[in-house]
Amino acid sequence: MSGASANLRGGWALVKATWASWMEHRGFFYLVAFSWMIPLLIYMFIWSTAAGEGTVGGLTRGDLASYYVVLILVNQLTFSTNNWTVGDAIRYGRFNFLLLRPLSPVYDALASEVAVKVVFMTFALPLAAILALLLRARFDLSLANSLAFLPALLLAWALRWLWGYWLALLSFWATRADALLSLQESLIFLLAGQVAPVVLLPGPMQAAATILPFRYMVSFPVEILTGQLSSSDLGIGFALQVGWLFVALALFVVLWRAGLRRYSAVGG
Amino acid sequence: MYHLRLVGQFARASVQNELAYRANFWISLLHSSLGLITGVLGLVVVFGQVETIRGWDLPSTLALLGVYQILAALRGLFIGPSLEALAGMDGEIWTGNFDFTLLRPVDAQFLASVRHWRPFALIDLVLGLGVLVAAVYQLATALSPLRLVAFLLTSLAAVTILYALQLAFSALTLWNPGFLFTWVLDGLFNMARYPVGLYPGWLRIVLTWLVPVGIMTTVPAQALTGTLPPGTLAGSLGAALVLLLAASALFRFGLRRYASASS
Numbered sequence: 001m002s003g004a005s006a007n008l009r010g011g012w013a014l015v016k017a018t019w020a021s022w023m024e025h026r027g028f029f030y031l032v033a034f035s036w037m038i039p040l041l042i043y044m045f046i047w048s049t050a051a052g053e054g055t056v057g058g059l060t061r062g063d064l065a066s067y068y069v070v071l072i073l074v075n076q077l078t079f080s081t082n083n084w085t086v087g088d089a090i091r092y093g094r095f096n097f098l099l100l101r102p103l104s105p106v107y108d109a110l111a112s113e114v115a116v117k118v119v120f121m122t123f124a125l126p127l128a129a130i131l132a133l134l135l136r137a138r139f140d141l142s143l144a145n146s147l148a149f150l151p152a153l154l155l156a157w158a159l160r161w162l163w164g165y166w167l168a169l170l171s172f173w174a175t176r177a178d179a180l181l182s183l184q185e186s187l188i189f190l191l192a193g194q195v196a197p198v199v200l201l202p203g204p205m206q207a208a209a210t211i212l213p214f215r216y217m218v219s220f221p222v223e224i225l226t227g228q229l230s231s232s233d234l235g236i237g238f239a240l241q242v243g244w245l246f247v248a249l250a251l252f253v254v255l256w257r258a259g260l261r262r263y264s265a266v267g268g
Numbered sequence: 269m270y271h272l273r274l275v276g277q278f279a280r281a282s283v284q285n286e287l288a289y290r291a292n293f294w295i296s297l298l299h300s301s302l303g304l305i306t307g308v309l310g311l312v313v314v315f316g317q318v319e320t321i322r323g324w325d326l327p328s329t330l331a332l333l334g335v336y337q338i339l340a341a342l343r344g345l346f347i348g349p350s351l352e353a354l355a356g357m358d359g360e361i362w363t364g365n366f367d368f369t370l371l372r373p374v375d376a377q378f379l380a381s382v383r384h385w386r387p388f389a390l391i392d393l394v395l396g397l398g399v400l401v402a403a404v405y406q407l408a409t410a411l412s413p414l415r416l417v418a419f420l421l422t423s424l425a426a427v428t429i430l431y432a433l434q435l436a437f438s439a440l441t442l443w444n445p446g447f448l449f450t451w452v453l454d455g456l457f458n459m460a461r462y463p464v465g466l467y468p469g470w471l472r473i474v475l476t477w478l479v480p481v482g483i484m485t486t487v488p489a490q491a492l493t494g495t496l497p498p499g500t501l502a503g504s505l506g507a508a509l510v511l512l513l514a515a516s517a518l519f520r521f522g523l524r525r526y527a528s529a530s531s
Contacts, residue, residue: 031451038455043310045467050318057317135468179298186302195310202316205309 011107019115029116030123036079037072037124041131043195044068048135057200062138063226067197069132070222075194076124077117078157078217080164083181085112087168095263113161145227148234152221155241160217162248169252172259187212193219199228210236213244274374275382279346282385296388304395307333307461322465323495329463331403332489335423336461337396339430339484343457344389346382347434352450354380355438361445364528377519381435407493418491418501426484428508430457432515433479439515442522453479460485480507 044065051061059067086109089095098105131137167180189195191209198209198219209215220237223229229237286292311333315326324332353359360366370376404411433453440449456479464472464482475482487504490496 027447031448035451035455038458042459042462045471046314046321046462049466049468050314050321134470179295182299182302186306189306190309195306196313196317200317201313205313 007103007107010103011110014103014107015111015114018111019118021115026119026122029119033076033120033123036076037127039189040068040072040075040194044072044131044135047196047200059197059200060138062136064197065132065135065137066139067222067226067228069128069135069137070225071193071219072131073124073128074153074156074222075218076120077153078160079120080160081112081116082109082161082164082168085109085168086165087171090168090171090263099260109165140227141225142227145224149221149225152224152238152241155238155245156217156221159213159241159245159248162245162252163213163217166248166251166255169255169259172255172262184214188214188218191215192217193222197228198223211240213240213247216241216244271374271378278383279385282349283387286387293388297391300391300395303392304337304399307337308399322463324463324465327403327406327408328489328493328495331400331407331492332463332485333461334396334398334400334403335426335485335488335492337392337399338423339426339460340457341389341392341396342427343430343434344386344392346385347431349384349386350381351434351438353384355441355448355450357448359441361441361526366526367528370523370526376523377435377516380438381431404492409494411492412494415491415494418496419488421501422488422491422496422504425504425508426488429480429484429504429511432508432511433457433481436511436515436518439519439522442519442526456481463489480511483507 047056047064047068048061050056051059051064053061056064086105089098089105089108095105098108101108167184170180191198191201191205191212192214193209195201198206198215201209216237220241224234224237308330311326311329314321315329319325354366354369355361360369369379372379434450437449437453441447456475459467459475460481464475464486467475472482483504487496487500490500
């Protein structure tokens, strides 16, 4: 077990192997990507119909289209698959094999992560381009916003990934964490800029969206890129995003240690 | 009679199966309630910004959501589970177990359509009816008996179309066993949550004529609110009949092609 966490070469080999094997089943993953997109597509259409030739809450149809096109891409990029790659591994006892490798199981989840995101992008990018053309999305990007977008996107991905990982670790204790997951899905749908851009939400929902972590997993970078945020909102947003990332990290570490001690290979 | 008795037996076996996992009731209840709450809140958000979109206001869109919820419940009750066991992930066509189904002395389409029941789907049915009744109370105009009849007839057409679509998409799996066609239908069916009028023109055409998920909820909701365009009632009944026959033909045609899962 020497240097399990520093085995970078082994980790990279795993990433490549996983990616190759996932690409082989890309038909299946395109379907999964398609079904993740549907709710966003629906609301994209509804809002652009609602805006018509005027505006909704100060946003034109072109603004809403560009917001949702970027949101679809960001959602695909940050979507956490840890419930299947980690949660199911624990539930079905496959985790035993991962623990026996001279390589931290985190690499396995990361390998799946890279693999799935590359496969999804080969589907989502062309589709987003077509949608942007069909709905006449209007992008006016500023350099400052584009520069702020990248760290926000990276943090959003890290937050959603770690958040998904600690949720998946709950499988050490409860063999079914479905209830919590479906609650989380609903909250992401309502508060992470999916049902509507956060600026269009009614007061109480907007406040909840600002405080809770879900917006910082998906729509925060999109709001930056499409120029919906003032510079003070931007600062507060980054602070909250980093804060939640630390909370997720702490939960991950605590649950990982306690869980491994408790783990006794269900059905392995 | 024989067929009805079979359905009864299948339903009973499924109920016994489900009752072994009673905690699932609470999970199903939570799932269904969350789905409904997010659906309603979604509408509240949209109609908090605009009064009406293309003639649809909050109560009429809510009525449509109720219709959708009821249809989804019926789909979850037996149409979905049965055909998903046939054509879904690790389904019979995928694994080759379909051979044993074909050997049974009952019509294959009948058997494939009614085998599995999910009693917890009745939760969705109750919730859907609740939304529908609440929406009808908020409608601007009172409900007349004539409208109710039109609503029931168009709903009958809707259920028929839903079954026909699920059957057709399952039948396609017989040509290409590796692709989950029913998942595509799942995605498109989600679009029936909202009136087809809210979608852009090209998509409206797809959802009305190509994969008529739109007719399933928009038309009954229009019947309820009294905004049904003339001829739509007869049109949807006709479309339901044509689709049912076409889907059954497709399924039979696929069966003749079926050569088991092994090489």
